[in-house]
Amino acid sequence: MTVSATIDHLKNLKNKILSYTEVDEDLLNHWLGYYKRIDVKKGDTLISPGQMVEHFYYVAKGCIYYYKLEEGEQKVLEFYTEDIFFTDLPAYVKETPSDYYLKASENTVVYAILKTDGENSFKKSHQLERFGRLSMQEAFMKIFTRVERLSNRTNEERYLRLLEKRPDLLQRVPQYLIASYLGLTPVGLSKIRKRISISQ
Amino acid sequence: MTVSATIDHLKNLKNKILSYTEVDEDLLNHWLGYYKRIDVKKGDTLISPGQMVEHFYYVAKGCIYYYKLEEGEQKVLEFYTEDIFFTDLPAYVKETPSDYYLKASENTVVYAILKTDGENSFKKSHQLERFGRLSMQEAFMKIFTRVERLSNRTNEERYLRLLEKRPDLLQRVPQYLIASYLGLTPVGLSKIRKRISISQ
DNA sequence: TTATTTTATTAAACTGGTTTAATAAGTTTC
C-alpha cells in the first residue's frame, strides 16, 4: 500500500520535471534516486527556526505551510499543496539557519533531495541545470503574483480572489491561517466574511 | 565620451555575470555582443501596458521604476538601479502583453538582450544556462525580501528599514513613489515622517 | 528672474482594520 503509493508519487514527480524540459530517461531515473520519502504527521514540523535547510522538497500528498513567528504571531507566507516544489529558499540558498517554520496542516508526504546531490547533478548535466532554471523561474512567478496581490487590492478583494483561486485551501486549512496569509487577524477576516454574506 | 562610457558599462556587465559563475572568455564576449544600448531620458517609458516584453535588461546608470496603474493610482513594485538585471518578468516569461510600466525616474542607460538570443544561448551553453539559473535565483531572493517586508512589520518600520537599506533612493526618487512602494498615500507617508521627526 | 508646474505638508472628517474579552460551535480524546 505505502510502496505502491510511493511509486505513484515518483511517477508524478517525474512528470512534473518533464513538464519543464526534456530530460534523458536514465539521467532522470538517477536524479529520482536521490529523493527520500518523508511522512509528516498533521501538526509536525519539517523545519524550525535555527535549523539549516539542506533539502529541496516536493509535496506528493497533503499540505505544508510556511510561516514565521513575529512577536508571537504566526505570519503565513505560503501554502504548499500537491505536486509543487518548495523549500525555505533564503536559508537553502545562503546556507544560514532558517527563520521560518515548515509545518504540516494535515498528514503529508514529501520527497526530499539533498542540496549537494542537486547541485552536483546540475553541474554535470545541462538538462538538469535547465530544469533548475525553469523551476526557479516558476517559483519567481508564483511569489510575484503574491506581491501583486499584497500590494494592490483591498483585503476583501484579496480574500475573494483566494476563494476563487484556491477554493480547496479554505476547506483544508483553519481560518486563522488564511487570515494570517492575508495579513489579517482572525477577527478581521471574520468581519470581512460577515460583510460579504450580508451584501449578497 | 559616450563610447568610453559604453566600454565601462560592458565591463561592469561582464563582471556582474562572472559574479554568478565561470564563463569562458569567447562565450562571454559572444553573449555581450547581443546587447544593445538604450538611453532612456528622465520620465521616458521603456515598457507600457499592452506592449510585448522581448528583452532582458541591465541598468548601467540611473534608475528605472516598475509600476502599474490601479484605478488611476500608480502602484510601484520595484526600483532598479545601477548594476542590476530586470525586466517585466511575467510578460517576458509568458509572452503576453505587459500590465506594467517601466519608466526612468532620472536619465538612465540600460543594455538589452533579446529573449530569443538569450534562450538560444542558454540552450547551447551549459555555463550560460547556469548563469541564467543563478540570476533567476537572485531575483527570487530579492522579491522574497519584499514579500517579507510587506507581510510583516508596520508601515513605519518598513519606511525606516527602507531608509536604512537604500538611503540613496530617498534622494533620487520623489517621495510619492516611495509612498506607493510602501503601499501608502503621500499623505500617509508624510504623517509617518512627522511622527518620526517628533519622537526624536 | 519670474512664472508655472510639480512635490510635500497639514488639517479635518472618516473608515477598515485592531485589541480585548465573552460566547458559541466544532473537534479530539479518552
Add this chain to the structure above:
DNA sequence: GAAACTTATTAAACCAGTTTAATAAAATAA
C-alpha cells in the same frame, strides 16, 4: 458520549491609515 480543547463569531473601544482640500515649498521652463 462527555470532557477538554481548538476554532470562529460577535461586540465595543480604539487607532493608523484614507480622502479631500488648502497651503507651502521646491524644481523646471521661459
